[in-house]
Amino acid sequence: MTVHPSLQPAIDAWTQSIESVHELVNPLAESDWNRATECPGWSVRDVVSHIIGVECEMLGEPRPIHTLPRDLRHVTDEFSRYIEVQVDVRRCHTAPEMTSELDYTIIRRSRQLRNEHRSPQAAVRWPLGGGSERTLERTLAMRAFDVWAHEQDLRRALGVPGNLDSPAAVIARDMLLAALPQVVAQDAGARPGTTVAFDVHGPLEFLRTVRVGPQGRGTIDGSVSLGPTATLILDWETYVRLACGRVRAETVADRIKTEGDQELAWSVLREFAVTP
Structure with a gap:
């Protein structure tokens, strides 16, 4: 069996965007990982940590057991508290640790997606809390959108524009227009x-x-x-x-x-x- 044709565009868009993220951050000096992004309270490191964390959950890995500090002012509700765990647990990681984990996560997720044989309408757990489910087709499109949006966050923070018309950008456009x-x-x-x-x-x-x-x-x-x-x-x-x-x-x-x-x-x- 092969990947269903309706899933391939989102998989290809996700691949192009997450590999672009890897290319962006791989050569960064340690200090560049601390640059602020437009995501409230998040640095370059935090954005990459979020990407890694969600993809790890898509791989079926258990969430980290971690207690958040009380002074994170941008954490204002249960949703932001939920997604912050994967971010805060990596705030002490060095640049080589971050790039190595990102590289390893991309390899494993790419392998998983190459072997994806489920129906586009198969129900999958949405990794961003709430215990809700989405169709596989919708989930993969949303992952392409999310990774691309964060790629753009990183590009603006680092002053490296690009990929505003990539395949994932088209998916993002359609989802935002909806x-x-x-x-x-x-x-x-x-x-x-x-x-x-x-x-x-x-x-x-x-x-x-x-x-x-x-x-x-x-x-x-x-x-x-x-x-x-x-x-x-x-x-x-x-x-x-x-x-x-x-x-x-x-x-x-x-x-x-x-x-x-x-x-x-x-x-x-x-x-x-x-x-x-």
């Missing part, structure tokens, strides 16, 4: 009959329109709306940073252009973050 109807219709409270256009340029260019129907439900499509209620024009990297909760709209206002209903546009921007 969340837009709720952002506009529910979170930002757009009224029925409202249309909000998103004009995104850069390495990934796209135009999408969210329409709020009579029952207050949002839908999204690629058609051009004549005279939308509001239009947001921004570059792809800024879109990602906002949607992944890395920055607030006010701090990148110089990279965003809004047209039409300004109050609505900024209500949407303030509710733009859709990842934990």
Whole structure:
């Protein structure tokens, strides 16, 4: 048996992105591992620790038994407490220890994925807490998205841009766009009959329109709306940073252009973050 064709794109995207992470951090000096990233409270080391930790859980390894310090100000709820364990347990690791564990984890996960023969609809435990399950297809896409998002965190922290149009970036785009109807219709409270256009340029260019129907439900499509209620024009990297909760709209206002209903546009921007 071989890997199901519908799983291969996500596996390939994950592989390309996690190998890019390895290439980024492998030559770093010890001090560079302490550079701050846009993830609150996390350094380069912490981001890589998070990637390693989740992939180890995907391999079926038991979670570390570890008590978190009480002074981690960015740990504010049960979810952040859960994911912080895999991070904090590695904060004393040296650069060679980090790169060696990352390399070993990539080798083992790649082998696991090459031998993946389950159905795309097989239920698997989601590794980020809550005891929930996802389909295998959804889980692999989300892993590609998560690793790519953290690759971009590392690239910004290290000043090494790239891969904004990689296969995993396309998966990330589609997953972020799927969340837009709720952002506009529910979170930002757009009224029925409202249309909000998103004009995104850069390495990934796209135009999408969210329409709020009579029952207050949002839908999204690629058609051009004549005279939308509001239009947001921004570059792809800024879109990602906002949607992944890395920055607030006010701090990148110089990279965003809004047209039409300004109050609505900024209500949407303030509710733009859709990842934990």
